[in-house]
Amino acid sequence: GQNIDQPTEMTATEGAIVQINCTYQTSGFNGLFWYQQHAGEAPTFLSYNVLDGLEEKGRFSSFLSRSKGYSYLLLKELQMKDSASYLCASSTNAGKSTFGDGTTLTVKP
Amino acid sequence: NAGVTQTPKFRVLKTGQSMTLLCAQDMNHEYMYWYRQDPGMGLRLIHYSVGEGTTAKGEVPDGYNVSRLKKQNFLLGLESAAPSQTSVYFCASSDSSEGDTQYFGPGTRLTVL
Numbered sequence: 001g002q003n004i005d006q007p008t009e010m011t012a013t014e015g016a017i018v019q020i021n022c023t024y025q026t027s028g029f030n031g032l033f034w035y036q037q038h039a040g041e042a043p044t045f046l047s048y049n050v051l052d053g054l055e056e057k058g059r060f061s062s063f064l065s066r067s068k069g070y071s072y073l074l075l076k077e078l079q080m081k082d083s084a085s086y087l088c089a090s091s092t093n094a095g096k097s098t099f100g101d102g103t104t105l106t107v108k109p
Numbered sequence: 110n111a112g113v114t115q116t117p118k119f120r121v122l123k124t125g126q127s128m129t130l131l132c133a134q135d136m137n138h139e140y141m142y143w144y145r146q147d148p149g150m151g152l153r154l155i156h157y158s159v160g161e162g163t164t165a166k167g168e169v170p171d172g173y174n175v176s177r178l179k180k181q182n183f184l185l186g187l188e189s190a191a192p193s194q195t196s197v198y199f200c201a202s203s204d205s206s207e208g209d210t211q212y213f214g215p216g217t218r219l220t221v222l
């Protein structure tokens with residue numbers, strides 16, 4: 001079966017760092033995606049981790065531990081435009097992804 | 110490239126009516142997906158396709174049918190709409206050559222009265 005857990009809401013201050021955690025239990029696990037979704041818009045790709053460790057891409061980094069079924073998305077130097085929902089999704093060898101319910105991040109001045 | 114497009118963008122139906130949502134992609138992707146997203150919730154997979162002429166059930170397939178007659182198109186049908194099908198529907202496509210990263214269409218906002 002597939003199960004994805006992530007916090008429902010988080011709040012942070014502009015310029016700060018925030019970490020959004022995600023735990024998963026996925027049969028046939030292949031990799032872990034993070035997507036960003038602004039209100040009223042479609043999700044857009046942020047990162048994809050297949051191997052254990054941290055991958056950095058500008059202000060955003062994503063970490064994966066396959067043995068622990070755990071991932072996090074790290075956002076640095078937060079900007080107001082980073083206010084959005086962040087979706088964690090586990091993918092399987094069949095090309096399917098199971099999405100979590102998303103974490104709504106609110107960035108305050 | 111237009112990417113993934115969806116038609117229509119908005120629709121209001123009465124209970125019992127039928128309709129078809131069209132998804133088109135111009136990236137030559139093998140995989141295509143239909144999701145629904147309800148307020149405050151994540152994406153739930155309705156049906157998906159791993160290639161032209163093939164379809165498979167996802168997490169919440171009841172009340173929906175799909176067809177993939179052409180590689181670039183994936184149709185989602187509602188035979189007899191119900192208020193519980195009021196939702197935002199997203200289509201996506203992906204390819205194994207890109208690590209199965211999914212590219213999403215803009216969404217269709219469907220209301221069933």
